[in-house]
Amino acid sequence: MNRHALFLGCTTPTKVPQYELASRWVCKYFEINLVDIEEFGCCGINQVNLSIEAGLLMAASNLALAEDKRLDILTLCAACAGALAEAIEKLKDKSTKDRVNEKLREVNLEYKGSVKVRHISRVLYEDIGIEKIKKEVKRDLSGLRAAPHYGCHYLKPKSAFGGFEEPDNPRTLHELVSATGAQPVKYETLNLCCGGKVFPVSSDLVYSLVQKKLDDLADKEIDAMVLQCQTCYLMYSDRQKEINQKYGEQYNLPVLFYPQLLGLAIGADPVKDLGLNLHMILPDKIIAKVI
Amino acid sequence: MNKIQKTTEIKQSAYFPELTPNFKSEVLTHPDARGLNACFSCGTCSAGCPIHEVFPEYNPKKLAKMVRLGMRKRVLSSPYIWYCATCHNCEQRCPQNVKFFNILNVLKNTAAKEGYAPTAWVEQIRQVIKTGIVFSTEDNWVKKREELSLPSLKEEHPKLKKIIESTCIDKIKPRADSV
Numbered sequence: 001m002n003r004h005a006l007f008l009g010c011t012t013p014t015k016v017p018q019y020e021l022a023s024r025w026v027c028k029y030f031e032i033n034l035v036d037i038e039e040f041g042c043c044g045i046n047q048v049n050l051s052i053e054a055g056l057l058m059a060a061s062n063l064a065l066a067e068d069k070r071l072d073i074l075t076l077c078a079a080c081a082g083a084l085a086e087a088i089e090k091l092k093d094k095s096t097k098d099r100v101n102e103k104l105r106e107v108n109l110e111y112k113g114s115v116k117v118r119h120i121s122r123v124l125y126e127d128i129g130i131e132k133i134k135k136e137v138k139r140d141l142s143g144l145r146a147a148p149h150y151g152c153h154y155l156k157p158k159s160a161f162g163g164f165e166e167p168d169n170p171r172t173l174h175e176l177v178s179a180t181g182a183q184p185v186k187y188e189t190l191n192l193c194c195g196g197k198v199f200p201v202s203s204d205l206v207y208s209l210v211q212k213k214l215d216d217l218a219d220k221e222i223d224a225m226v227l228q229c230q231t232c233y234l235m236y237s238d239r240q241k242e243i244n245q246k247y248g249e250q251y252n253l254p255v256l257f258y259p260q261l262l263g264l265a266i267g268a269d270p271v272k273d274l275g276l277n278l279h280m281i282l283p284d285k286i287i288a289k290v291i
Numbered sequence: 292m293n294k295i296q297k298t299t300e301i302k303q304s305a306y307f308p309e310l311t312p313n314f315k316s317e318v319l320t321h322p323d324a325r326g327l328n329a330c331f332s333c334g335t336c337s338a339g340c341p342i343h344e345v346f347p348e349y350n351p352k353k354l355a356k357m358v359r360l361g362m363r364k365r366v367l368s369s370p371y372i373w374y375c376a377t378c379h380n381c382e383q384r385c386p387q388n389v390k391f392f393n394i395l396n397v398l399k400n401t402a403a404k405e406g407y408a409p410t411a412w413v414e415q416i417r418q419v420i421k422t423g424i425v426f427s428t429e430d431n432w433v434k435k436r437e438e439l440s441l442p443s444l445k446e447e448h449p450k451l452k453k454i455i456e457s458t459c460i461d462k463i464k465p466r467a468d469s470v
Contacts, residue, residue, distance in 0.1 A: 009424075010424035010425040010426055011425075011426070013424075013433070013436070013441070013444055014424065014426040014427075014428065014430050014432055014433050014444070015426065015430065015432050016432070017432055017435055017436055017439055017441055020441060021439050021441065024441075036442050038442075038444075038445040039445065039448065039450065041419070041423035041424060041448045041451040042419050042423060042424050042425055042451070045377075046412065046415055046425060047415075047416060047419070047455075047460065048396050049373070049396065049399050049400075049403070049408075049412045050399070050400065050403045050408055050412055050413070050416060050460050050463055051400055051403070051458050051460040051463075052321075052323055052393075052396050052397070052400055053458050054416075054454075054455055054458040054460040057454045057455070057457075057458065058419075058451060058454065058455065061450060061451060061454055079377075103454060103457055104454070106453065106454075106457070107449075107450040107453050107454060108450075109450065152376075152377065152378040152379055152380075153377075153379075156378070156379035156380070156382075156383050157379050157382060157383065157390075157392075158383060167379075167383050168383075168384075192341055193341045193376045193378035193380075195341070195342075195376045196376070197375075197376050197377040198342065198373075198374055198375065198376045198377075200409075200411035200412065200415070201373045201374065201409050201411055201412075202374060205342060205345060205346055205374060205376070208345035208346070209341055209342075209345060209376070212345070275439065278435075
């Protein structure tokens, strides 16, 4: 059986529980067994700003907690996947690993180096597979035009992900969207960053980045953006509303998580199972189209 | 020989009063900054940087050059070093395999120690020490978890707290002219 430690991260459980809800539903459906480890904390990605060492120790402690249960990690957040995978790369260096373990021992933890970290989309892509997903589709999503958005840390640094994706020409989310029957739409700003990691320091930078993507998508008759990271989600949905208020724009583009799109395709209840009623921009038109 | 040295000194004080010639060596002592010497200033990092595109003052190529020139104070006190969105395009595309993202983190760590850290990041550390994550567990959305039958969140993370405090990162003070 496919068993993973579920790494929730910081933002999904506290700000975007609908992503967690839909992910748990989809994993249960495909018999991906998720184990909750309540001692998991922040992955450390933002803490490297002030201390590279603190960020590494935080990542390593989470890795050690999963190892202790002999589980690999499944993340919902692209940035957590990136930060933990980067830490694994760094900890391959023996002196770094020894130094980190010296600190971890003080809290009865040890990082051995056996744990693997993958994002939920990658687990769906690699372990369930496109063909199996296609077979499970029960609703017709062929009328949906979706703009995939990958999230930087799902793709980069490439070295941390063992060449799973080609950062400048990614394909897995396109294939996963296609598997549901929806049409992944090509657009120029596909690889444009959401800016989420700079939001605490400068909201204006984020508004500029978000607006560029929304402008690009405006004339492409898109029903929804489909993404796989809650930070990207908050930038494109909540910030979309703020941009409308601040600059008098009229953007109204629903943003879905991939497990929600997949759930819709394979027969989940849009509210009870997927939490689509909790989105900032309600995807009512999409639900009406497919149900 | 003496004459040459003297000329250099005069030049430095006249034109570059704030240079710290050994700044590059100081940065290079951190293993994460390895590769800075390989940079040949082609500008691929800046060309692919989404932040540079919307805010030209944030310029990875320029920052790398400023470090090599020894412009220590200008670099560390600059609010722009905190503007990286961490997209990793710069290191992904660098023909010399320079990991600018990592070099920038070394610069930010040094700047933080000298009192230039943005309030947002300092506060985030304090929050992680309290709740183990970067947000409060009192948010309205957290209350919603019960309605959704999602497991409750652990409110304290003593191990993580101890680990973080061992690095003294919690002693960092935010910059006075807060970004």
